[in-house]
Each structure stands twice: as structure tokens, then as C-alpha cells.
Amino acid sequence: MALQPTSLRRRTSGNRSYVAFSLFIAIGLLGAVILSTGLTPSDLWAAIGRVPTWFLLPIALVQGLTVVLAARKWCLILSAHNGQSLPLGESVAATAIGTLAGQALPIQLVTPVIRAWIAKAHGISASRAIGTSILEQVFEIIVLGAMALAGVVAHFAGLSLILSVALALAIAVMMTVFVAPGLRLAHSVAHAFAQRFDGPFSTLADGFERAGRLPHRLLFQLTGLSILRYVLLAGLNVMILTQLAPQADPLVLLAAFPLVQLLTALPIVPAGLGIVEMTWSGLLLTQGLSPTEVAGAALALRLVSTFGFLLIAPFLIAPMLMAISGISKGVQ
Numbered sequence: 533m534a535l536q537p538t539s540l541r542r543r544t545s546g547n548r549s550y551v552a553f554s555l556f557i558a559i560g561l562l563g564a565v566i567l568s569t570g571l572t573p574s575d576l577w578a579a580i581g582r583v584p585t586w587f588l589l590p591i592a593l594v595q596g597l598t599v600v601l602a603a604r605k606w607c608l609i610l611s612a613h614n615g616q617s618l619p620l621g622e623s624v625a626a627t628a629i630g631t632l633a634g635q636a637l638p639i640q641l642v643t644p645v646i647r648a649w650i651a652k653a654h655g656i657s658a659s660r661a662i663g664t665s666i667l668e669q670v671f672e673i674i675v676l677g678a679m680a681l682a683g684v685v686a687h688f689a690g691l692s693l694i695l696s697v698a699l700a701l702a703i704a705v706m707m708t709v710f711v712a713p714g715l716r717l718a719h720s721v722a723h724a725f726a727q728r729f730d731g732p733f734s735t736l737a738d739g740f741e742r743a744g745r746l747p748h749r750l751l752f753q754l755t756g757l758s759i760l761r762y763v764l765l766a767g768l769n770v771m772i773l774t775q776l777a778p779q780a781d782p783l784v785l786l787a788a789f790p791l792v793q794l795l796t797a798l799p800i801v802p803a804g805l806g807i808v809e810m811t812w813s814g815l816l817l818t819q820g821l822s823p824t825e826v827a828g829a830a831l832a833l834r835l836v837s838t839f840g841f842l843l844i845a846p847f848l849i850a851p852m853l854m855a856i857s858g859i860s861k862g863v864q
Contacts, residue, residue, distance in 0.1 A: 559805075559806070560806065561809070564810070575824050576828050576831055579825075582832075587775065592840045594768045596847065596848055601761045604757060605754050606665060609667050618654040619851070622654075623650075626646055626647040626651070628848035629650075630644075632841075633646065638802050671757075672758055674758070675704075676762065676794040679704075683788065683789070762790070765793065770785045772833055773785050777819065777826075779819060779821065784818075792808055792812060796808055808834070813826040
């Protein structure tokens with residue numbers, strides 16, 4: 533059923549209000565971190581200087597690979613609906629542009645819209661492109677929730693690194709086998725939040741419900757790709773943090789990462805801006821760093837990660853630009 537003009541205007545107005553509010557909250561939280569710790573530009577620059585220049589290459593490559601994996605998941609979901617999809621290169625480009633925009637806007641809103649815009653050229657309706665994009669993001673939430681549980685258990689049980697990794701793998705296997713019941717549970721939790729907060733949580737609840745109806749083989753593939761993305765992101769962030777804060781315990785960082793990443797994935801503020809910095813700062817304070825050092829490390833982590841992504845982004849977007857160029861030449 534098509535939206536009436538009045539309903540469309542209300543939804544657009546609501547999205548704009550939500551975006552403005554989330555940016556306001558993010559800037560406020562980030563400002564609180566800087567002001568409360570007395571962080572200066574020179575402190576931040578010194579923190580960034582702890583990351584070797586050569587390390588930017590693996591950062592860029594890993595970030596690029598995570599985008600490719602996300603795009604592959606979206607293509608799989610698209611193919612499951614009437615067998616219609618789009619080239620992986622263009623899916624990667626759409627995902628990369630959405631990730632870029634997601635640094636300043638809620639990625640849960642902007643990525644599906646950008647994907648829908650690019651998919652339109654392949655005869656894929658906006659509603660189908662947006663719906664399947666939301667489904668792709670749902671599996672990220674599921675994996676993060678499972679890994680967060682593993683991190684909490686490992687931390688409070690005092691497990692070693694090897695046992696912690698073994699626990700995480702065991703949970704990953706269990707969630708792959710029992711992914712359908714897990715999706716039903718996630719739908720119930722998201723639906724409960726939607727009753728109180730509505731907005732993006734209603735969309736998330738709907739995504740969990742629709743994901744549970746996918747074929748089991750596809751569920752296993754999507755879960756496996758999401759777990760691989762998680763492993764890459766966790767390893768990357770912990771390696772960067774060990775450069776920024778060498779005295780921090782890598783096991784503690786690994787245990788905390790899924791909780792921090794979950795804050796990034798939830799539809800609260802763009803890319804978890806401000807919330808992530810506050811969370812990492814609080815954790816690093818327990819590792820013996822001063823307030824200025826923890827704030828510098830938290831902000832440097834975001835800046836270095838973002839710069840690494842900017843290095844690889846042109847290569848991710850290039851296939852779409854080439855396709856557009858080819859279409860233009862064909863028209864002339």
C-alpha cells in the first residue's frame with residue numbers, strides 16, 4: 533500500500549527530527565568527554581602519533597573487507613527474494629557510501645536509502661531494497677549480542693585468552709545452529725523496546741521477525757559472514773587500541789569490544805559518536821591511564837579508523853562510478 537502524501541510528509545519530518553536530535557546528543561556527549569578530561573589538540577595529536585604510519589594499510593584493507601562482506605550479505609538476501617539482485621561491485625559501492633554517510637547520520641536510516649537509490653537502476657523497488665538492507669543489518673545485531681554475552685562471561689569468570697576465544701567460538705556455533713529461535717527472541721526484545729520508544733526500534737523488531745522467515749541455509753550463511761565481520765572488526769580495533777594504550781590488557785579490550793560495538797549498531801547516535809568514546813574512556817581508566825590519556829586514545833581510535841576507511845573508500849566506490857560511466861557512454 534502506497535503512503536499518502538500526508539503520511540509521507542510526517543514520516544520524513546519525523547526522520548529529520550530524529551537525525552537532528554541524535555546529532556545533538558552525539559555532539560553533547562563528545563563535548564562532555566573532551567571538557568571533563570581536559571583533552572587538548574596537542575594531546576590528541578600525540579595519541580594519533582602512537583599509531584605507526586604503515587599500520588594505516590592493514591586498517592584500510594580490513595575496513596574494506598568488512599564492507600565487502602556486508603555487501604555480499606545484502607546480495608544474498610536480495611537473491612532470496614525472487615532471485616533478483618545486483619552486481620556485487622555496485623552493492624559494495626552502495627554499502628561504502630552508506631558507511632561514509634553513517635559517520636554523520638544514523639547508519640540504520642541512511643544506508644538502506646542509499647542502497648535503494650543504487651538498486652533502482654536494476655529494477656529493484658525501494659521498499660524491497662530497504663527491507664532487505666534492514667535484514668542484513670539485523671544479523672550484525674544478533675552476532676554482537678552473542679559476542680557481548682561471551683565477553684561478559686569471560687570477564688567475570690576470569691577466563692584466559694584461549695578459554696575466552698573458545699567460549700566465543702562455542703557461542704558462535706550455537707547461535708548458528710539455533711539462529712531461528714535466537715531471531716524470535718531478538719524480535720521479542722526489540723518489540724518490547726518498540727512499545728516504549730517506537731521509531732527505529734519498531735523497524736528493528738520488524739527486521740528480526742522477517743529474518744526468522746528466511747531459509748535455514750541462508751540463515752547459516754548470513755550468520756557466518758556476520759561472525760567473520762565481527763572477528764575482523766574486533767581484531768582491528770583491539771590492535772589499534774594496543775598501539776594507543778600499550779598498558780591496556782588486550783583480553784579486557786576484547787571482552788569489551790562487542791558491548792562498545794553494540795552501542796554503535798543501535799539506532800541511538802550516528803556511529804555511536806560520543807557514546808563509544810565515553811565507554812572506551814571509562815574502560816581505559818580501569819587500565820591505569822590518566823583521564824587525558826583515555827580521552828586521547830578513544831578519540832584517536834575513531835579518527836585513525838575513519839582515516840583508514842577514507843583511504844579504501846575510493847576503491848570500493850569505483851565499480852559504481854565505472855558502471856555509471858558505461859551507461860552514460862551507451863546513451864550518447
